[in-house]
Amino acid sequence: MGILDALARAEAAATGRAQPIATVRHVHLTERPLVLVPLAMAGEAAAPLAVMLGCDRERPRVLVVPQPRDRDLRRAFMSELAAAIAAELGMAGLGAAGSAADENAVEAGVASRPGALRGRVGGPEAEGASGAVSVGDAGASGEAAAAPAPGDGAVDGFAAAEPQLVVPNVAGIEFLGLLGRATRFQEGDQVGRWLTFFADRAQMPGSASLIAATRALGLHWATGQSAVEDANLASLLAWLDGGDPVAAERQAAGPQTDPEFDNQVLSPLIADYDDGWPGAADRITEALTGQLAGTWQQVWRALDAVRELPEAPSAADRWTWDVMAYAGFMTDPLPQPRSEGPIAAAARLDRLERAQARYEVQRAFDDPLVMAGYELTGDAFRCTVLAVERDRKEGRKLRPRITVDLASPVQKNGPWTSPARRGQTAELEEADGGVAVFVLAGGMGRGSAPAEGSVPEVGEQLVYTTLSDSFQRSATFPEDVPWTHGGGAADAG
Amino acid sequence: MSEGVATLCGMTTEQEPALTYSARTLAALTANPGCARRALLDTTGADKAEVAGQLGFPMPSGQSRFAITRGNAFEAQVKADLLAITGHEEGRVAEVALRLEVAGQVVGLEPDALLVEDDDLLFVVLAKSFPIIDGRASPEKVSAAARQAAVYVLALQRMGRAVSEEVILVCPENFSNKPVAAKVDVRRQLSVLARQLDRLPPAEGDGADPVAAAKAAQARYAPECLAACELAFFCRDEARREGATDAMGRSVRDELGGVSSVGEVLRQAMSGTGGGVADDETAELLSRAWRLRQAALASTAGTANTAGMAGVAGGV
Ligand code: SF4
Numbered sequence: 001m002g003i004l005d006a007l008a009r010a011e012a013a014a015t016g017r018a019q020p021i022a023t024v025r026h027v028h029l030t031e032r033p034l035v036l037v038p039l040a041m042a043g044e045a046a047a048p049l050a051v052m053l054g055c056d057r058e059r060p061r062v063l064v065v066p067q068p069r070d071r072d073l074r075r076a077f078m079s080e081l082a083a084a085i086a087a088e089l090g091m092a093g094l095g096a097a098g099s100a101a102d103e104n105a106v107e108a109g110v111a112s113r114p115g116a117l118r119g120r121v122g123g124p125e126a127e128g129a130s131g132a133v134s135v136g137d138a139g140a141s142g143e144a145a146a147a148p149a150p151g152d153g154a155v156d157g158f159a160a161a162e163p164q165l166v167v168p169n170v171a172g173i174e175f176l177g178l179l180g181r182a183t184r185f186q187e188g189d190q191v192g193r194w195l196t197f198f199a200d201r202a203q204m205p206g207s208a209s210l211i212a213a214t215r216a217l218g219l220h221w222a223t224g225q226s227a228v229e230d231a232n233l234a235s236l237l238a239w240l241d242g243g244d245p246v247a248a249e250r251q252a253a254g255p256q257t258d259p260e261f262d263n264q265v266l267s268p269l270i271a272d273y274d275d276g277w278p279g280a281a282d283r284i285t286e287a288l289t290g291q292l293a294g295t296w297q298q299v300w301r302a303l304d305a306v307r308e309l310p311e312a313p314s315a316a317d318r319w320t321w322d323v324m325a326y327a328g329f330m331t332d333p334l335p336q337p338r339s340e341g342p343i344a345a346a347a348r349l350d351r352l353e354r355a356q357a358r359y360e361v362q363r364a365f366d367d368p369l370v371m372a373g374y375e376l377t378g379d380a381f382r383c384t385v386l387a388v389e390r391d392r393k394e395g396r397k398l399r400p401r402i403t404v405d406l407a408s409p410v411q412k413n414g415p416w417t418s419p420a421r422r423g424q425t426a427e428l429e430e431a432d433g434g435v436a437v438f439v440l441a442g443g444m445g446r447g448s449a450p451a452e453g454s455v456p457e458v459g460e461q462l463v464y465t466t467l468s469d470s471f472q473r474s475a476t477f478p479e480d481v482p483w484t485h486g487g488g489a490a491d492a493g
Numbered sequence: 494m495s496e497g498v499a500t501l502c503g504m505t506t507e508q509e510p511a512l513t514y515s516a517r518t519l520a521a522l523t524a525n526p527g528c529a530r531r532a533l534l535d536t537t538g539a540d541k542a543e544v545a546g547q548l549g550f551p552m553p554s555g556q557s558r559f560a561i562t563r564g565n566a567f568e569a570q571v572k573a574d575l576l577a578i579t580g581h582e583e584g585r586v587a588e589v590a591l592r593l594e595v596a597g598q599v600v601g602l603e604p605d606a607l608l609v610e611d612d613d614l615l616f617v618v619l620a621k622s623f624p625i626i627d628g629r630a631s632p633e634k635v636s637a638a639a640r641q642a643a644v645y646v647l648a649l650q651r652m653g654r655a656v657s658e659e660v661i662l663v664c665p666e667n668f669s670n671k672p673v674a675a676k677v678d679v680r681r682q683l684s685v686l687a688r689q690l691d692r693l694p695p696a697e698g699d700g701a702d703p704v705a706a707a708k709a710a711q712a713r714y715a716p717e718c719l720a721a722c723e724l725a726f727f728c729r730d731e732a733r734r735e736g737a738t739d740a741m742g743r744s745v746r747d748e749l750g751g752v753s754s755v756g757e758v759l760r761q762a763m764s765g766t767g768g769g770v771a772d773d774e775t776a777e778l779l780s781r782a783w784r785l786r787q788a789a790l791a792s793t794a795g796t797a798n799t800a801g802m803a804g805v806a807g808g809v
Contacts (some may be wrong), residue, residue, distance in 0.1 A: 003782040006748035009741050010758045013733070023793040043560030045624035045668050181626060182668045224755075226716035226742040246730075250553065262557035338627040368792050372785040376778075 002373045005222055013224030018239040022220040023369045025309035028208045028319035033164040033303065034088055035060075037295050038175050039288060040255035041068040042262055046178040048077055049257065049266075050285075052292040055088050057300045062289050066273045066281040078183050082191035089163050095190040096183070162323050165198050165210040168233045168253040168299050173202045173212050175255040184336060196336050197329045201322065203352060206359035208315070209322045213302035220306060233298050240305060253295045261291060312366035318359070361467045365419040371463055378411035380465035385456045386435070391449055398448075400440045400455045401429070404462070410436055416464035421454065426464055438464075510592060512538040513601040516644035519593070519686075521721040524640075526689040530710035531722055536596035536693065539703035541723035547704045550726035564622040571620040571663050571672050575607055578672050579618055579661050584611030593648040597695035606645045615656040617645045618663060618674075625664045625673055635677065638662055643682035647690070650683075658683060716742050750775035 008019040032055040041047040047068035054060040061084050065077045079096040086094050167173055177199030184192030198210040214233050223230055223239040230236055234248035252258045257266065265287050273280035328334075340348065364371045364380070374380035383404035392400050415425035416438070423443030430437050445451030456462055514535075522535050534541050545551055576582050587610040591602035607618040619642050623634045642660040649656040659676045666673035707724065714728040714737065722728070732740040736755040739746050750772075752758045758779060765780035767773045 003748050003778065004786050006741075006745045007758070007762060007779070007782055007786060009745055010738065010749060010755045010762075013736065013741065013755045014759055020790065023789070041559055042557035043563030043622060045626065045665065178626070224741065226740065226745070228716040228719055228742070257557070259555060259557040259560075260553070262559055267558050339629075368789040369786070372789040375785050376782050 004373045008222035009224055012222050018221040018223050021222045022367055024312040024367050025306055026219055026312050026315055026363050027216050028315040029307055030162060030164040033166045035166045035299050037168055037292050038172055038255045039257055040175055046182040050288040052296050053084060060296055064285045064288055066284045078191055094194055095188055167212055168295050169214045169231055170212045171255055173210055205356040206318045207322050208319055213299045216306045217302050237298055251294055314362035314366050364467055374465055380463055381410055382407045382463050385458050385460045388458055390455050398444050398450055402456055403437050406434050406436055412466055417468050418462050418464050510599050510601040513603055515603045516641045519644045520640040524721045528713040530707055530712040532693055533710045534707055544703050544707050545723045545727055548727045552723050567622040568620040578663055579609055579674050581609045581611040584609045591648045596693040602648055615649055615654055617642050617660040620663045623664060626667050639677050639679045639682050643679045643686045647683055647686055715739055
């Protein structure tokens with residue numbers, strides 16, 4: 001949070017509407033993200049109650065655990081979840097613990113309970129607020145049975161090369177991580193490891209593999225409330241869409257269910273289920289679907305809002321890293337230990353810090369509104385080109401010189417880089433009042449004269465910054481290969 | 494259940510205190526020591542949830558039955574095997590009716606903590622049902638527990654008892670029900686608590702209507718109140734009506750040069766002067782930031798993110 005973002009919050013508070021803090025979309029969105037809205041049982045570490053998921057907003061799947069304290073049912077749920085994810089993503093299958101060896105036992109265990117889990121809903125509000133469920137789509141269980149026997153190392157049989165997961169909020173990310181941790185050490189598990197990969201990946205600044213809708217919105221708009229309230233998706237959307245944020249706050253987006261719902265509705269239904277009442281499982285599914293439906297729509301609404309912005313160039317590059325990390329995980333997964341040793345922890349921290357720094361630079365390069373924050377601190381300035389010595393050389397090297405009109409004085413030492421020509425540096429030669437002279441190096445191609453468009457033109461408006469997205473290069477970590485598009489803008493232009 | 498225990502161990506020679514607090518209340522009381530409203534209600538023993546309801550801002554319903562059941566079951570499990578779980582097999586389970594002086598009066602403490610005495614030293618034990626997974630627990634939950642435990646430690650210290658400043662936190666391990674004990678050093682929480690308790694003004698306003706008194710008293714709302722105080726929705730509404738920058742978080746206010754109201758922030762940002770009342774340096778910075786922001790937005794206008802912009806001119 002810098003001054004500019006704080007000002008945007010003040011504006012939002014004064015106007016009652018969210019205010020932009022970005023002009024481009026800093027997060028890549030795939031054509032078909034997989035939305036997951038999980039619900040957890042209160043008081044338990046990682047007891048799933050339900051999840052609504054799917055790539056099609058009109059046809060979400062709903063999986064429910066009628067008695068979350070029952071470990072067999074939980075295991076069956078993970079198996080269903082694995083099958084549902086695989087089906088949504090067009091993968092051959094993700095194994096869940098127990099889904100291969102004792103598939104029949106687990107399935108029988110589920111079947112012996114009245115109408116346990118699975119169902120496909122015809123759109124959450126298709127049947128009114130309660131969101132009636134048409135249980136009985138056997139697709140999910142059929143796919144589970146078709147899952148291949150899990151390999152012992154890699155997560156095998158995948159066809160989806162670029163999955164992107166979206167959950168409502170950061171607590172949702174944490175919950176997927178917990179689910180992964182709770183199951184990934186079980187014999188034959190794959191879905192736990194798969195979820196763990198995404199939860200870990202979500203720690204990487206700028207990664208779009210697993211997105212929280214609240215974060216995606218908060219990256220582009222400021223509300224007039226605090227970060228505490230911004231964790232609530234419904235309330236955030238109310239600032240964006242002109243609703244009442246305080247009224248919206250009452251809608252819990254999970255994974256924690258509303259305590260009142262637990263006490264008034266769910267608890268008696270689970271008691272009925274425990275007592276063996278016929279139809280109890282269906283009523284639980286119906287009640288939980290009602291809780292999930294609103295949040296489901298809100299996540300899609302958030303995606304729509306973010307999608308309207310044009311994508312920032314670097315977002316696509318970061319997504320390439322996400323795709324590569326995923327491919328690496330699928331073919332040659334790194335171990336996912338319970339806890340890492342000090343060296344691994346330090347290396348990870350180092351990686352995250354570098355990624356954070358690079359991410360911040362990339363956002364500034366992509367977005368004038370982010371760059372404006374650096375202008376305020378003197379780490380960037382704007383200027384207009386007055387004169388250009390295009391073919392100037394020092395020895396045999398191309399060293400064009402430009403004279404610029406400064407909007408504000410140059411406060412720092414260079415070298416300076418412009419987002420328009422990222423592979424080129426500018427060194428201040430002299431400044432006199434509002435006029436300065438810079439010598440340029442790099443990013444002009446291999447010829448004896450600068451490539452077309454690689455040197456600024458007279459009249460061009462430029463931003464120069466001390467930020468550089470190729471800084472701190474190191475080949476130690478795969479995440480750290482320097483950004484490779486230096487000079488791309490100039491060469492292309 | 495807790496009432497039964499309270500009567501059992503409350504039978505000491507001392508007089509029964511007029512007020513009984515939970516350690517959570519006391520810990521929260523010190524979480525926002527600058528708030529006169531909260532201090533007033535707490536030191537007079539008013540029911541804050543009740544007051545909030547009467548003010549038209551009830552807090553949403555408390556805990557899920559599932560969480561309560563699980564918490565109680567876990568606590569019972571810990572109680573049944575306290576010495577072994579905490580590693581004090583040689584010790585004994587102790588019971589002390591805890592009292593503490595708050596704002597000039599002696600109050601009782603609800604006995605939510607368990608005590609183990611070993612070698613003439615007392616250890617405060619807190620059984621919490623949030624998990625410790627792979628040796629790590631939620632930092633917020635651990636620090637809330639530490640603040641709560643510090644209240645018991647301080648009460649014992651001020652009663653002249655020898656008590657360890659390391660408390661024992663017992664939580665379920667990983668995804669099982671197996672209790673695991675962890676030591677938590679609460680010295681920092683203790684000194685904060687002691688300092689803030691001693692700064693509380695003496696209780697006054699006895700017998701006055703708590704709702705009217707609450708309205709009249711000066712609040713000091715911050716978003717942290719939402720997790721700590723029953724009056725938070727009322728105070729937040731008040732703060733937002735006043736356009737308080739604090740309502741957006743102290744860090745936002747700090748970024749805005751400490752200017753306390755949204756209207757004043759925007760006035761300074763647009764005019765660039767403190768207007769004789771505020772410092773011009775802050776106003777200058779706000780106004781530079783404002784111009785940079787507008788310029789960046791204008792440079793991309795029409796192509797990009799303009800949602801919500803329509804209202805700006807009219808609203809300020
Ligand atoms: S919610 Fe209100 S009364 Fe409670 S501490 Fe905050 S400002 Fe004070």
